[in-house]
Amino acid sequence: MTNKQFLLTSRPEREATAANFTLVELPIPALAEGQVLVRHHYLSLDPYMRGRMNDTKSYAPPQPLNQVMIGGTAGEVIDSRSPSFAAGDHVVGMGGWQQFSIVDANARGALRKVDATRIPMPAFLGVAGMPGVTAWYGLNKIIEAKAGQTIAVSAASGAVGSVVGQLAKAHGCRAIGFAGGPEKCGYVLNELGFDACVDYKRHGDPKSLYRALKEAAPEGIHGHFENVGGAVLDAVLSRMNDFGRVAVCGMISGYDGEPIPLRYPQLILTSRLLLQGFIVSEHMHVWPEALADLGARVAAGTLKYRETIADGIESAPEAFLGLLRGKNFGKQLVKLT
């Protein structure tokens, strides 16, 4: 039995390309004591991976060259030499861009059993997984959203943004999304139930974007969840009410090495704003509570999500590059079985 895997074999000069990755096929070694063999059903593709491709300082160490590209996976245990896992267990882990992984079952948090009868397996990589907890943490622990407030979120049709807005609505807030193009905006408004959605592609200049946001948020913005950075963040800060709170979760526009300045930092003072960056994996203590909340909403059908699923390990690089260009719709996954 062999295992196809993608290694990162070069770093991007500027934009990431498929040539940065190399597909290899290797035999699967025998398990050692305490190890578990997992067959991956789904691989998660996420914007944070672009940051790991660089070797510049970031919140996490760079992805080492010539090793399997990092990534979240959902799958099934097919062989086990650990008493903690048995063949047939459904598990979520960080298996990487490959069909199989061998996991040390004793490494804390390396593998988590999930109940795939209640919630479909792909959801454990999205709305009931890391992206969902990211949304939950930023909204509840940084923004501290309260009923009656107006909450904005960029990349609103995405895996994280869609959860931010729906949880905000469930909290009794007004939810304002930013998304690119009429199809995504229609989804945000009509399927996810946001109160307004600003099409940032239609409003390419800052004044037009600001006016559209003013119309969407006539009473100003109390809390904002930033997934992107750049022009949207500038517009939002200009519309924030006094004592507004901003959870900074993503700055995807800057990943190609071009920092995008914040145009009006004086607003931090004049509106007495709080801005806070965070990485959800550094707040593991909230995961059980967050996953229970999110799982219950998914099972009840009140938390909606959409997936774009690429087929086969070979499709991973192109699907990832598409994600960086905003071609996906909802959570981007690769089906590996």
Place this chain on the structure above:
Amino acid sequence: MTNKQFLLTSRPEREATAANFTLVELPIPALAEGQVLVRHHYLSLDPYMRGRMNDTKSYAPPQPLNQVMIGGTAGEVIDSRSPSFAAGDHVVGMGGWQQFSIVDANARGALRKVDATRIPMPAFLGVAGMPGVTAWYGLNKIIEAKAGQTIAVSAASGAVGSVVGQLAKAHGCRAIGFAGGPEKCGYVLNELGFDACVDYKRHGDPKSLYRALKEAAPEGIHGHFENVGGAVLDAVLSRMNDFGRVAVCGMISGYDGEPIPLRYPQLILTSRLLLQGFIVSEHMHVWPEALADLGARVAAGTLKYRETIADGIESAPEAFLGLLRGKNFGKQLVKLT
């Protein structure tokens, strides 16, 4: 008896000028029931006044045209029709740019009695007044400075910055200041006892400034108190450790209507920073505790300060413009008696 006062009679086109102010001399009306007449001994000049001269949105309403310019004052009650105050009481208030003020003694917080035998009266407008409490709040409540950390502050020789660094030292922190020119840097190092001072005038380009800061803060920066904004803030954010905290107190460089962009906002995410703007007058609940702490340190001689004192109400506009250009050394006051 007459009262000389400065009115704001026009708003700056770009830079503030002395022509924006007009000196008038009016008779002092008789007191009504509940009123107190205060002779000002000292007027405080502060950077926030520049913001009030504009009519753009800021954290406070603009200074109305053709009214007495706003300002903190320390003085003595010379006549009273209120049981709460008697002639001879030393008081601090917001009397404005004038020699006398008539104050409604019942207006909460309008006038505060001080003990001018223990601490010299000008100190109540500086280290034991609003600037001192500003430093105290930012350092203790936003930065949450802890022993062993490195704390940076811009405008380190100024009324606020000098207190930030000295309190940081008292907390067991390493204190790094920014100041302009060898004289101010020498004062920050040798008289105030900071561990290092970066002369931002000597390091005009960002790389040079960054290198100087790296030398001053070899283990990175845990907390920063921002009084200025611009290039210093960019350099500090680049040197901040993970989970660093920034109290945003002043953005003086942007007051002339030219916002100065923040160059690397992605650092908020990659270093998981917290940035928070604040105005100390919105946190009145901490004032008693802060003033008690600051007053005790001033009386004990462990909290040092310096003042630049202009003479006579007529000198107020030029002294204020000098403050905006950094010509003062320590707290800028005008002596009115």
